[in-house]
Amino acid sequence: MGAKKGARASPLRSSKLLDLIRTNPSVDEPRPATGEGAARFLTSTGTFPRNVSPCHPATGSSPFPNSPWVQQLPPDLPTAAAITTGLVGSLVCQEGHVYSLAAAGDLLYAGSDSRNIRVWKGWQEFSSFRSSSGLVKAIVIAGNRVFTGHQDGKIRVWRTSSKDSSVNKRVGTLPTLADFLMSSIKPSNYVEARRHRTAVWLRHFDAVSCLSLEEDAGILYSGSWDKTVKVWRMSDSKCLESFNAHDDAVNAVAAGFDGLVFTGSADGTVKAWRREVAAGVKVGGAFATRHVAVQTLLRQDSAVTAVVTAAWFVYCGSSDGVVNHWQREGRGGSLASGGALRGHRMAVLCLAAAGSIVASGSADKTVRVWRRDESSGAHGAVAVLSGHAGPIKCLAVEAEAEEQGQEDRAAGRRYVVYSGSLDKSIKIWRVAERRWSPEAARGAPRHVRASAGYPSRRSPLHACAGRSRTIP
Template sequence: MRDAQGGIMFTESNSLLRPKFGSLLHSDPNISSTTNEDDYSARNSSASAASPAYYDRSPMSDDTNSPYTMSPWNQASSPYTKSPWSRSTVTPFDENFPPNGLIGSLVREEGHIYSLAATGDLLYTGSDSKNIRVWKNLKEFTGFKSNSGLVKAIVISGEKIFTGHQDGKIRVWKVSSKNPSVHKRVGALPTWKDFIKSSIKPSNYVEVRRHRNALWIKHFDAVSCLSLNEDQGLMYSGSWDKTLKVWRISDSKCLESINAHDDAVNSVVAGFDGLVFTGSADGTVKVWRRELHGKGTKHFFLQTLLKQECAVTALAVNSSASVVYCGSSDGLVNFWEREKHLSHGGVLRGHKLAVLCLAAAGNLVFSGSADKSICVWRRERGVHTCLSILSGHTGPVKCLAVEKDRESTNSDRRWIVYSGSLDKSVKVWKVSEQAPDLQQMVAMQQHHMPEGYPPQSFSSPAIMSQNERQ
């Protein structure tokens, strides 16, 4: 079987060998070879001890332990250190505003940004400071603190905000009805009542490590990812404890716990047709199907989409086009298409280092990377083209969130993209689906430049390449 470059689907029996992430880190002098595992949230397999520099198991507890303290990313000369936030001089309503560009930056020097969630005009940001900040119209609106450690995931369902943490806890918050700037913690998953009730029965304990048992309804390691299926009233959580758990949102009850992978689950996303996708540090992407089971539902393993040596770090689903995207620590984005029975569609090659986050909206997919950039890809008639490379972060891009722009129309769909980084900032971008792609921009620039003037280099040939197909 050929690898992804030949367009053939991966199989269990023929895994693709790629360079380990530890070796990739050394290609960028700005990334420390002693980077802590929390910086990339993709824990490596215990069987892959050849790259211990990347997968140190001790969690980052504060900035003093951060590899970025002495890094060029964190210099006192940063223009953001003098202000709690900064804005670009270009407004989103400027007629000359470029189709794809930076609106502004949100900076609060208290921690690296690990998670984002956007709803309406509010943006929630989670960091390793244990604080969740709330931003409104590019200004800090409010915030609240959790004692549960680094905030690795945030999702919003109606009035409830769920946060997943380094210590294995999932917290539930609500906005105060009397004061919208006040957020109150209203519970946790599992609930205390369910925890006590389950702890009574010995059959509810499972072996999680040698000589250690734990309740099956509770994660015993970092909660790395959360995903919602609001139509079914379900939430999915993935953890470094290798399990996928299914929760009923209405009463916070744990319905299932699935031993999903051989190593840490780094990403989970609820998709189309009752499918759920999980990606892991064991190098696999697995598909789970929700089916009726008695009076409720149960999830069954369906297939493995990918099996490779390097860690799977991010997943995203374009529900309208029914495409699944997978980012991994080798810098590649693989994808699969429903219309072709989830066969492998190709590879997007736009990054020099690990892909750490993905987001999909409309005909676009966004990939954020440890190389500090965000690639914007447009899918047309099954072919992906790189529209833009959004540059400006001085640290790895760790998380993404996308909201429809208020100026968006059917003929010109526009999106507001939020990117969180380990440079402690969140950047806000405006992206249009009708923007010219990189090749068109280069051609236009060369057309308008005076004769003999050297054109700006927009990208490397690798970034310009389209997906490879069968």
């Protein structure tokens, strides 16, 4: 069957994380909320605002009377709106480490190792839903559907109710049960998963580490520690293809431009694949896909942990703390190296991009924000955001929609950066891109440090973001 060509996987080897996380095995843990169900608005210095949260039991009913989250926000919106670059608020949770984030309009989705997916609207807790197993490693939003990738190798599909947007109901998994049972009947559909073990090619048999959506083509990509990338047609949840992308765990996948998709792996490589139609191979009445490797952008000893695309650029973060980037040369041309963005002292664990802004999160507990000049392709550092007590596991970036004043426009467009960490918190930052100038490119970035506002304790640091290079 053409759709499963190249799906055979070699045995996985034991993983070492020493070059991916080089940090103290203990991190500071935020103070838990006082009083059951208490959710209070605090400033970054720990003082109470004049207005109390509507989620507080004393002020009215709440859909989350037992919420484990403590919300820390500025006391009044005018003050928060005046911030051009700095911390806007924090969401501190006791239920689990934050592993994934996705922003869609005024909604923010967060997944953790507690198996919960929580949703915020306007930076206030809005709804939540829970998977039956597997920590949530990736989240993708497609209209009224939410796709989540899990440690147990499953991709779960949720649908938002048209009558009540706070209700998200699980509507299936990828692959569907019917497709999986049909495939499991034929012995030819089994591939080697590990030594002396086989599995149906249709399903990931190790953690789903990443998801990426190609909206124009109606395709969802999933990458896994089983070294494969699978291609899903969202209209009918059919798996169009599974291909061996790398010699080690796939840590990142990003749909890009010109029908390309980019993958990064613990084997230290970043590859570009072109999507084509698999002539003669049909799945559910339509042709399957065939992905062909067209270019290896990077080959190094350090594990690749994150990949993101923006306009005609591709960025990758590695366990050596460097963010490499490439730019397309002309329409349909190959990609040329644009250099490296340096500054992190430890592994880069996540990347996010919006407009001309690229943000990188690291095991050194900081987020670095870079700005790209669209005409020259040069990059300059904008800000260093610090305040987390643990490695930054996930990021989401969105451009602000509201109109800005003349004074704000002089600093450039403003963006909201969400950072999720293994310290069990999400921080909300506002960053102004600033107008581009050669002086800004040479100048040092603005360092912004958030005051935690609560005493620290110690807790064990759990597993890291991606899988590092494995050895025999």
